Amino acid sequence: MIRDPLGELxxxxxxxxxxxxxxxxxxxxxxxxxxxxxxxxQYSFLLTERYLRSILxxxxxxxxVRELDQYFPGLxxxxxxxxxxxxxxxxxxxxxxxxxxxxxxTAPLASDDPRSHTDPRAWVFRLSNLNHxxxxxxxxxxxxxxxxxxxxWQRLLVLIxxxxxxxxxxxxxxxxxxxxxxxxxxxxxKPYARLLKAVNAPKEQQAALLxxxxxxxxxxxxxxxxxxLWWYIYGDPEKxxxxxxxxxxxxxxxxxxAVKAFGLDDxxxxxxxxxxxxxxxxxxxxxxxxxxxxxxGWLSRLLRR
Numbered sequence: 112m113i114r115d116p117l118g119e120l121x122x123x124x125x126x127x128x129x130x131x132x133x134x135x136x137x138x139x140x141x142x143x144x145x146x147x148x149x150x151x152x153q154y155s156f157l158l159t160e161r162y163l164r165s166i167l168x169x170x171x172x173x174x175x176v177r178e179l180d181q182y183f184p185g186l187x188x189x190x191x192x193x194x195x196x197x198x199x200x201x202x203x204x205x206x207x208x209x210x211x212x213x214x215x216x217t218a219p220l221a222s223d224d225p226r227s228h229t230d231p232r233a234w235v236f237r238l239s240n241l242n243h244x245x246x247x248x249x250x251x252x253x254x255x256x257x258x259x260x261x262x263x264w265q266r267l268l269v270l271i272x273x274x275x276x277x278x279x280x281x282x283x284x285x286x287x288x289x290x291x292x293x294x295x296x297x298x299x300x301k302p303y304a305r306l307l308k309a310v311n312a313p314k315e316q317q318a319a320l321l322x323x324x325x326x327x328x329x330x331x332x333x334x335x336x337x338x339x340l341w342w343y344i345y346g347d348p349e350k351x352x353x354x355x356x357x358x359x360x361x362x363x364x365x366x367x368x369a370v371k372a373f374g375l376d377d378x379x380x381x382x383x384x385x386x387x388x389x390x391x392x393x394x395x396x397x398x399x400x401x402x403x404x405x406x407x408g409w410l411s412r413l414l415r416r
Contacts, residue, residue: 114399115171115360116384117346118353123172126356130165134185137161141192149218152200153232155193162186164359166253171360176393180257186250187266193232194270200231238273238280241299242340245332245365247271248280252368255287256390264288279307286372302331306365310373321366322379325386328363362387 113120137158145151166182209227210219219231230236238244253259254267268288275281275292285291297307305327309320332340344350346358363385370377370391380386381398388398 112173112397112399113171113402114173114387114389114397116402117358117360118171120172122353123168126168126359127165127172129356130161130168133161134158134165147218148196149200149220149231152193152197152230153218153234155189155196156232156234159186159189159193162189163249167359167362170362170387170390173397176257176389179253180259183254183257183259183263187263187270190270191266197231201229238271238276239298241332241334241338244277244280244299245340247273248283248368249364251280251283252364252366252371253390255283255371256364256367279303279310282310283368283372302328303365305331306369309375310369314376318376318379321369321375321377322383325363325366325380325383328366329361329385360387361385364390367391 113123115123137154141151141155141158162182162185166179166186169179169182170176204221208221208223209225209229210231211222211224211227212219212233214220219228219233235243238247250267251271254264259267264287268284271284273280275294277294277296277298279297281291281293285293297303302324305320305324309317309324312320332343334340334343342357342359345355346353346361351357361384364387366377366380367387367390369375377386377388377391381388382400386398389395392398
């Protein structure tokens with residue numbers, strides 16, 4: 112059963128197959144002698160992203176939840192490789208140099224310009240950046256829901272870092288990592304103040320407040336220009352329609368993370384287009400509404416006989 116409200120089976124299957132092919136191609140390229148070492152950290156981080164796309168597309172297609180954790184180690188491997196390659200490049204910089212990312216068609220260039228980036232990758236690896244915060248929260252949500260092995264969990268926490276920086280993410284992580292330092296402030300109030308409110312509320316109010324967060328989640332993640340989330344317009348019929356092949360679903364994994372961490376009642380969220388409730392119910396039945404299949408015309412029915 113397809114879980115996502117958008118896309119037919121052929122879209123999801125073609126997307127999943129494409130992801131599998133790209134993952135193999137990208138690993139082969141990274142194992143071969145590099146023709147462009149300055150781009151390798153970015154390329155390997157894009158491989159990390161490709162693993163996440165694949166996991167969420169498989170969920171959207173309706174794959175068994177218990178099979179999704181097998182793709183998590185590859186995601187961690189790719190991110191760790193990206194960090195190692197970035198560190199190696201940074202070690203070659205002269206004092207005062209950084210990375211110039213303004214050359215869109217080439218790898219970043221070492222530069223003395225004070226505006227240069229401190230990382231050879233086009234990504235800001237700080238929780239104060241919404242893209243990175245959202246990315247890390249998603250991975251924590253998946254890790255908790257899929258009950259990944261402790262060795263993988265520890266590797267993920269090293270990659271995320273940021274201990275003591277955000278009260279909400281720290282508390283979610285602390286549900287499996289007792290002793291984690293808890294931040295005092297919330298880095299991104301929209302939309303996460305609603306989720307923190309649900310977590311802090313009396314038990315009888317939590318279900319309604321969690322639903323309120325899920326309802327406002329996508330709209331309140333909207334940002335403009337360079338602050339727009341990397342995935343936000345995927346699936347938009349005008350800005351980035353399904354035909355472009357980038358869409359992998361719009362799943363509020365942060366809500367799943369909070370439910371798993373704090374035992375919140377998610378009953379009012381079940382069936383919502385953005386709530387991946389099956390992640391917490393791997394043995395079914397599905398929490399997603401059954402989609403009506405498009406009726407086939409008389410000619411297609413005739414040709415199938």
